[in-house]
Amino acid sequence: MKAIDVVQLILKERFGAKPLHDEATAFAPANIALCKYWGKRDEALNLPVTSSLSISLNNQGATTNIRLQKHRDEVTLNGELQSLDTVFSQRLLRFLDLFREGCDLHFKVDAQSDMPVGAGLASSACGFAALVLALNQLFGWGLCERELSILARLGSGSASRSLWDGFVKWHAGNRSDGMDSFAEHLPYEWPSLCVGLCVLFKQQKSISSREAMKRTVQTSPFYAAWKPTADQDLLCLEQAIQSQDFELLGSTAESNALAMHALILSSRPPILYSQCETVTAMHTVWHLRAQGLPVYFTQDAGANLKLLFLKDASNAIRQAFPEVEMIEPFG
Numbered sequence: 001m002k003a004i005d006v007v008q009l010i011l012k013e014r015f016g017a018k019p020l021h022d023e024a025t026a027f028a029p030a031n032i033a034l035c036k037y038w039g040k041r042d043e044a045l046n047l048p049v050t051s052s053l054s055i056s057l058n059n060q061g062a063t064t065n066i067r068l069q070k071h072r073d074e075v076t077l078n079g080e081l082q083s084l085d086t087v088f089s090q091r092l093l094r095f096l097d098l099f100r101e102g103c104d105l106h107f108k109v110d111a112q113s114d115m116p117v118g119a120g121l122a123s124s125a126c127g128f129a130a131l132v133l134a135l136n137q138l139f140g141w142g143l144c145e146r147e148l149s150i151l152a153r154l155g156s157g158s159a160s161r162s163l164w165d166g167f168v169k170w171h172a173g174n175r176s177d178g179m180d181s182f183a184e185h186l187p188y189e190w191p192s193l194c195v196g197l198c199v200l201f202k203q204q205k206s207i208s209s210r211e212a213m214k215r216t217v218q219t220s221p222f223y224a225a226w227k228p229t230a231d232q233d234l235l236c237l238e239q240a241i242q243s244q245d246f247e248l249l250g251s252t253a254e255s256n257a258l259a260m261h262a263l264i265l266s267s268r269p270p271i272l273y274s275q276c277e278t279v280t281a282m283h284t285v286w287h288l289r290a291q292g293l294p295v296y297f298t299q300d301a302g303a304n305l306k307l308l309f310l311k312d313a314s315n316a317i318r319q320a321f322p323e324v325e326m327i328e329p330f331g
């Protein structure tokens with residue numbers, strides 16, 4: 001099945017209809033996976049091998065404005081006009097093509113991202129989620145959250161989780177059309193929980209998560225261990241969230257991220273997202289923990305770390321990581 005077939009299934013008679021408005025704007029928060037999505041069972045539809053669970057970063061994310069244009073597409077990122085043949089523009093335009101099949105439609109897309117793009121900081125997740133929300137307004141589709149999550153997934157898997165605040169679970173599903181692979185909000189609040197963004201490297205990663213995921217699935221001798229590991233971690237995280245057990249949440253998220261990076265490193269040829277600064281920061285976290293400070297980290301497909309801690313540890317974290325950007329997901 002192709003992505004466009006899924007779009008048709010969701011939009012039904014609205015597929016191919018003209019937009020209701022000339023422009024629309026939407027915001028979506030970035031999300032950080034505590035139990036990672038790593039590996040697809042279907043490349044074209046971004047269907048995952050495992051379910052995953054994330055926390056959204058409150059008002060840090062992407063705001064996208066989309067407006068109709070007369071003759072040609074135009075893309076700006078943080079106010080800068082982008083050439084249409086960059087990887088960024090191409091990915092975006094290919095996604096827009098799903099919604100203008102057979103129509104002579106051109107768009108100007110203005111994307112504002114609070115997160116550095118392509119640095120393993122969830123920029124594509126919030127970017128595609130904001131775009132889907134803006135398209136839903138522009139065309140007046142009136143889709144429900146589940147349908148929006150499925151459409152966002154077609155842009156980037158992790159985007160399926162960027163439509164809500166707080167904790168979000170993405171169900172892997174097992175249907176080949178992916179209609180049971182969508183995210184949903186988990187109704188738990190944890191006001192003292194903090195996420196610290198340690199931006200150690202703003203440069204674009206050398207290999208995309210899409211490429212790295214594929215290589216891991218195809219070549220890591222350990223990939224078979226990922227599904228049972230992630231399934232178990234997901235259960236622990238749900239239990240940790242329900243009982244507000246921070247040690248369980250932090251230790252599970254950290255081990256899950258390290259297991260994912262161990263898989264990635266064992267791909268052939270190998271991929272190592274960490275830089276020296278990443279490893280130094282990991283040792284700092286472990287050192288703080290050995291001294292009794294409850295702090296953990298998680299890491300996505302890039303060199304940057306995200307710290308997990310409770311509000312009363314903020315001062316100590318700030319001392320150890322002066323540059324950290326602190327976010328209160330429920331603040």
Ligand code: PMV
Nearest residue numbers: 033036037156157158300301
């Ligand atoms: O959605 P993608 O293709 O950007 O992949 C995201 C992969 C990770 O960020 C490493 C894990 C996750 O679940 O967000």
